[in-house]
């Protein structure tokens with residue numbers, strides 16, 4: 001896309017740039033290291049690393065990441081399945097420590113220890129989590145885990 005009409009620096013532009021080009025919902029800013037870790041090799045070769053990138057968490061949207069030039073990265077272009085966009089029970093909610101929907105459900109419903117949330121918290125306390133590179137949303141999974149557990153109960 002040509003940027004001859006770019007209005008960079010204007011407030012109106014920066015706010016519309018935060019919207020997913022596909023579903024028009026505001027995304028969450030992610031660090032570039034997250035895309036570097038998540039994009040498939042051929043796609044990584046097209047990354048504009050100098051731009052700001054956003055994560056789209058809309059369930060029915062095929063776009064996972066987009067940048068301020070509205071370049072999009074689709075579900076099929078990243079290495080893992082995205083929790084927010086995939087109902088399969090084998091998809092992780094906590095990517096760092098392998099808590100899939102299936103496993104969380106089993107532990108919670110049967111009261112098996114460790115409780116997923118406590119297990120994750122413990123590992124966070126030991127500074128073992130690596131959400132920036134393991135989780136496609138690029139940030140802590142704990143909120144997703146607790147809301148998934150809430151859905152179950």
Ligand SMILES: [Zn+2]
Nearest residue numbers: 020023056061
């Ligand atoms: Zn979207």
